[in-house]
Amino acid sequence: xxxxxxxxxxxxxxxxxxxxxxxxxxxxxxxxxxxxxxxxxxxxxxxxxxxxxxxxxxxxxxxxxxxxxxxxxxxxxxxxxxxxxxxxxxxxxxxxxxxxxxxxxxxxxxxxxxxxxxxxxxxxxxxxxxxxxxxxxxxxxxxxxxxxxxxxxxxxxxxxxxxxxxxxxxxx
Amino acid sequence: xxxxxxxxxxxxxxxxxxxxxxxxxxxxxxxxxxxxxxxxxxxxxxxxxxxxxxxxxxxxxxxxxxxxxxxxxxxxxxxxxxxxxxxxxxxxxxxxxxxxxxxxxxxxxxxxxxxxxxxxxxxxxxxxxxxxxxxxxxxxxxxxxxxxxxxxxxxxxxxxxxxxxxxxxxxxxxxxxxxxxxxxxxxxxxxxxxxxxxxxxxxxxxxxxxxxxxxxxxxxxxxxxxxxxxxxxxxxxxxxxxxxxxxxxxxxxxxxxxxxxxxxxxxxxxxxxxxxxxxxxxxxxxxxx
Numbered sequence: 086x087x088x089x090x091x092x093x094x095x096x097x098x099x100x101x102x103x104x105x106x107x108x109x110x111x112x113x114x115x116x117x118x119x120x121x122x123x124x125x126x127x128x129x130x131x132x133x134x135x136x137x138x139x140x141x142x143x144x145x146x147x148x149x150x151x152x153x154x155x156x157x158x159x160x161x162x163x164x165x166x167x168x169x170x171x172x173x174x175x176x177x178x179x180x181x182x183x184x185x186x187x188x189x190x191x192x193x194x195x196x197x198x199x200x201x202x203x204x205x206x207x208x209x210x211x212x213x214x215x216x217x218x219x220x221x222x223x224x225x226x227x228x229x230x231x232x233x234x235x236x237x238x239x240x241x242x243x244x245x246x247x248x249x250x251x252x253x254x255x256x257x
Numbered sequence: 258x259x260x261x262x263x264x265x266x267x268x269x270x271x272x273x274x275x276x277x278x279x280x281x282x283x284x285x286x287x288x289x290x291x292x293x294x295x296x297x298x299x300x301x302x303x304x305x306x307x308x309x310x311x312x313x314x315x316x317x318x319x320x321x322x323x324x325x326x327x328x329x330x331x332x333x334x335x336x337x338x339x340x341x342x343x344x345x346x347x348x349x350x351x352x353x354x355x356x357x358x359x360x361x362x363x364x365x366x367x368x369x370x371x372x373x374x375x376x377x378x379x380x381x382x383x384x385x386x387x388x389x390x391x392x393x394x395x396x397x398x399x400x401x402x403x404x405x406x407x408x409x410x411x412x413x414x415x416x417x418x419x420x421x422x423x424x425x426x427x428x429x430x431x432x433x434x435x436x437x438x439x440x441x442x443x444x445x446x447x448x449x450x451x452x453x454x455x456x457x458x459x460x461x462x463x464x465x466x467x468x469x470x471x472x473x474x475x476x477x478x479x480x481x482x483x484x485x486x487x488x489x490x491x492x493x494x495x496x497x498x499x500x501x502x503x504x505x506x507x508x509x510x511x512x513x514x515x516x517x518x519x520x521x522x523x524x525x526x527x528x529x530x531x532x533x534x535x536x537x538x539x540x541x542x543x544x545x546x
Contacts, residue, residue: 089263106263106306107296129294131448133361142335142364148293149365150286152263153308196360217447218359 093154095120096164104151111135113151114161122162122191126220133219136192137161143199145218162191165198173243174198174236183232185223193219197233205241209234265308269315269395269424272307277397277420279305285422287315287331288365290358291374307422315369315424318343324430330369330392330423335360337368347428348542349437349456349535353384356441359448369423375409376450378475382409384439384456386472386482390428396421406472409479432468435460436542438535441474442519442527451475452519455507455531457539459490466490466540471503471532476511476524483510486532495540503536504529 088103095118102117111128114120114137126132128147135146138160139153165172174194177183184190193216200207200215207215212233213226221229262279266272276283282304284292295301309315315329318340326343334354337343344351357366357380368381372392385405392408394401397420405426410416417423437458443449454474460467469490471483485506493499513524 105261107261107303109293128297130290130358130362133359136361139364142333143361144364145361147297148288148290148362150263150289150293150306150308152265153286153289153310155265199360214447215360218361 089152091152091155093156094158096160102151106150106152108151110137110146110149110151110154110159113154114146120161120163124188124191126188126192131218131220132189133192133196133216134189136195136219138195138199141199141202143196160195162195165194172198173240174201174233177232177236177239178229181228181232181235183224183228189219189221189223193221193229197229197236200233201237201240205237205244207234207237261303262305263308264305265311267311269309269312269422272309272312273395273397273420273422275305276307276422279307281419283307285309285373287367287370288333288362290362290366291370309422321427321430326426326428328368328426328428330372330425331367332369333365333367334363338363346431347388347437349439349458349539350381350384350388350390350428353439353454353456354381356380356439368426372405372408373415373417373423375411375413375415375479377409377412377478377480378451378454379480380439380441380451380454380474382480383454383472383474384437384458385426386480387437387439387456387458387470388428389458389470390426392426393424394421395424400424402427404482406480406482411478432460434462434543435468436539436544438538438542440531440535440538442531444518450518453524453527453531454480455528455535457532457535459536459539459543461495461540461543464494466493466495466499469536471507473507473510473528473532475518476513476528478512481510483507485510490536495536500533500536504532507532 104113124134126134130145130148137146212230284303286306286308315331317329319327371379371381390405439456441451441454456472459469469487471486474480486503489502507528508525511525515521
């Protein structure tokens with residue numbers, strides 16, 4: 086059977102790829118698209134290492150068919166930093182040692198970014214519930230949760246300062 | 258190479274035509290949070306995957322003219338949670354749907370998928386049964402309706418006929434003084450499968466329960482409507498005697514399995530405990546005491 090041709094948008098750029106009808110989006114990202122930042126942990130939607138956003142909605146790319154990307158907008162970890170400039174979450178994860186082996190990190194970052202977009206002032210409990218679908222076997226989670234809370238505080242402060250100066254609210 | 262085909266039709270008629278023609282190896286793809294796991298494990302090798310998310314009737318939430326709701330079968334939990342009114346009218350249904358999996362899973366998983374996957378432990382199903390939700394099903398021979406509790410036939414099996422697709426849920430209008438709640442027992446706080454799940458919906462008038470429905474999950478091959486428990490609540494002021502009678506009715510309805518999640522004795526006892534707690538929360542939401 087012929088492969089499917091899929092046209093989509095990834096991290097703001099148009100992208101095209103070929104896939105089998107039963108390939109997952111994670112297969113397509115890590116294979117033909119060469120975007121290996123999204124990781125395969127469990128391939129059953131339990132670990133969150135393959136987290137991406139699909140039209141701004143947090144999903145596991147292992148639980149999505151590659152064919153479903155047609156005409157949609159995807160964001161992956163590769164689109165998080167702007168050139169050399171890290172997203173505040175990425176910087177805080179580094180500064181606060183919120184990662185060890187790194188397998189869960191891209192999923193943690195994508196999920197945390199989705200949380201902060203929806204809720205810029207989460208409580209610790211809200212962070213823990215939101216990240217319940219992202220497993221980490223190294224850190225014990227505390228450093229990750231603290232890094233997310235610290236970033237949220239920093240981004241709020243930054244946002245207030247920028248608004249005072251009449252600058253569009255953005256970390257970029 | 259693979260023999261699987263993928264279709265994402267824009268209309269229900271197109272979807273049903275393809276789904277019916279492809280026979281028993283065809284699968285419907287809504288959120289995919291069960292289907293892709295089954296494909297990955299090799300349990301299912303679909304000849305055809307029909308992605309129904311481009312069909313607007315299946316992905317939208319509408320308030321009906323009589324004050325009820327019509328929820329498309331493929332509406333993800335996260336979208337239902339963002340609806341302005343649904344969670345205010347049906348907080349128990351919403352909390353049940355939102356218990357399914359992680360935030361990532363919530364971005365995709367739907368009540369329709371949860372029902373058609375037909376797990377006895379499906380979280381949304383007891384709450385939808387308690388709510389008195391009716392499903393609309395469409396197939397090659399037209400449309401029909403069915404109460405939610407009639408959909409599951411057993412673990413992994415439904416009463417839908419070949420080529421039939423579950424289109425939407427209709428939730429009835431709510432009388433004043435009504436409330437619902439869903440509770441499940443799991444050994445941790447998140448990301449687990451119900452050992453027992455209990456949904457209660459009730460209406461109070463001057464402190465007296467005038468209507469009630471009870472759905473019970475993970476205690477039988479299918480999620481149960483427990484009419485005897487509802488009967489014990491109706492006409493009472495939800496005092497200890499009525500709650501104990503309803504709890505006993507729930508325990509009596511249990512036909513559970515013994516497995517690593519819970520023993521028969523444990524599930525049977527917990528079914529009654531959850532009934533009392535869920536009924537109490539539903540009553541608080543109904544505006545009672």
